[in-house]
Amino acid sequence: MRRPLYGWLAADALSVTGTRVSMIAVPLFVLETTGSPTRTGLVALAEALPMVLAKVLGGPLIDRLGPRRVAITCDVGSVAAVGAIPLLHDAGLMAFPLLLVLVALAGALRGPGDAAKHAMVPTLVSEAGVPMERATGLSSTVERTASMLGAGLGGLLVASLGAANALLVDAVSFGLSALVLAWATRSLATPATAAAQDADPAAYVEQLRAGWRFLRGDRVLLGITVMVALTNLLDAAWASVLMPVWAVETGNGAKALGLLFAVFSGASAVGALVAAVWAARLPRYATYLVAFLVCGAPRFVVMALDSPLAVVVTVAVAAGFASGFLNPILGAVIFERIPAALVGRVSSLTTAMCFALLPFGGLLGGVLIAVVGLPFAMAACGVAYFAVTMLPALDPRWREMDERPVPARAAA
Template sequence: MRLPLYGWLTSNAISFVGTRLSMLALPWFVLETTGSPTKTGLIALFELAPLVAMKIFGGPLIDRLGKRRVSITCDLASTLVVGLIPLLYATGWLHFAALLVLVALAGALRGPGDDAKSAMIPELVASAGVPTERVTGLHSVVERTASMFGAAAAGVLIGVVGAANAIAIDAVSFALCAVVLATTTARVPRPAGPANPAEVKDPTPYLGQLAEGWKYLRGDRVLLGIAIMVAFTNLIDAAASSVLMPLWAQTHASAQTLGLLFAVMGGCSAIGSAIAAMIGNRIRRYPTYLIAFLITGLPRFAVIAVGAPLWAIFAVFAIAGVSSGFLNPIIGAIKFERIPAPLVGRVTSLIAAGAWGLMPLGGLLGGTLISTIGLTSAFAILGIVYFVVTMFPAIDPTWKQIERRPDPAASRLPAAAES
């Protein structure tokens, strides 16, 4: 039963293309209409704060209502919310306050929507009968490839049809994502046995379920460590992608160049993820994890900070992309191997919330750094902090636990339908 896996991957591809399009089109739209880096950072805050909040509190809803149902519902609602941005702008009704409200609603829907898709991985592994690294690797390949095309398309669309129309196309992508997921995953298999939520009704109240997820996460130092470390790297990347990189492109390049740069990194990340999908279950996780972060982080910031020529920037981003492709398959496999089936929704949501927890401050951090120390120094400082944070596992022996792998036969479970 691999149709659910293929449908899920296709739906994710559409989602990633739309997300990458929005990541470039929205800040560009704000910079064009307001000319303010501070307001651009404020938009990022209003999008990411509700996103993180819903990641924290939406986990039990995913376990209760079903991953597929939550994902489809959030995508359909996002179609309406995101579509209102270009519609109101075209009619002259899009004031900055209204834009903040719509962006906040879009972020609130994206939180549980993304988590619900991700939480489907254990069932897809059981259905397809492949190693967890294979599915997380394929997911990462799709993410990187779609991000590559999405970034390239964003640069072209912004230049040809404008940022507002590019956002309208993003709204359409949500609808397509919901349709594909609905038509291909009508029978997503679940793990059988007493842990199957379809057979055992959990009487625990909502807040109790949320507390159970937090208790489990807090007791697993590896999962908690991943969430904390990725929280800081995501903060840095958010500051760079939402403010620093667009401003650098406006002053040193163009929207098309920025889109192409992100596309090159995304394409190279897809290559790295494809390699990880093929050999991920045979390589050592711990040294791969450290080396990948070492190559992915600091060099990207340093090459811009020193004012390197454009060809050198593209080369460094390409190498960093290949290296980054190994990270998500490893992290994804670790998560789903260590979390019990009944807790997948709430624990993965809390991990995601932790990973995204500081991102709402990324735009403000980027805007503040540029205003106080300048663009070049901002790149340099963020690169150094990225290096320090990502190399912490090298001195903490707890992280060596990520080498542990479960019995492959344990993932081959009978299938049951999910509503």
């Protein structure tokens, strides 16, 4: 039965769209109400840190209570946390410390909520009877498409309704996500297990350690996690600082910047959709290397060389399309290597580690530009990207990516 899978995808699309709206609305709301860039940065930090910490700490709870229950509960809680911001603002009761608390609560709910939805994938794949790459490819397509549309919708909502009212739309999206997920996956609902009822703190800590021991012991899984964390750091530097500075210094301006983001995201969504259909037939290891060769260093190099805009856009299209193959392949490898009993803990740890360096990407980009200038900063990030993503070519263990131990995992 595929209704749970398609319902999960629809719920994720709603949630991601709302999250992208808030990524635009929250900083603009803070700037409108305080006029302080410093406070805007504090709000971003207040959301990011609890999100990462809650991803790590929520893993055992996901395994105890079940990912479906955690995902729905976090979405419902997000309705209250996000919706309270515009409501309290309209009532004249929103002080900045209270805003920090609400944003931190929203981040703390988003962390385990996203991790729980992620942990549902093996069960959804088994229920739908589709290849793992099909599910991870569709998920990546939905995420990238919803991110692109959500960013555009966020800009339109803030411009037409104001930042506060845009946050109400974000709150509504979480409520709709919870309803769709609850309806579509009700056949997967399970009663509380004995492990879920065990509130022994020692048992919880041991479960957390068990997840880390497994991740640390699987060299391929740990390598993928570290690699993605480092590429996320470089991608954040590229998107948040290097590209905007390039747009200003070259005179291409905001229109060119928006065009590049749009074509990269759109091509990435197309690539993920193609991967959903074909990735199960492709050699994962070779596809990984080729995809990163295309989507990694070239986009940094063409900007470092001050190439014409047409060349930069062409490279962005190719890079976006290639990047669409990565999440379906890496996601399939990750889920197939994790035993069913540890999915919540290990997948929470991996996603938390992948996100951990994101807040420092803008800082890295800014420091590099200040020290060596934009061209050398672009080149340095491109070289680092190439090194990080191509090191697996020197390690024969990464060839284990081509193994598809589905029967072994099901038995586990």
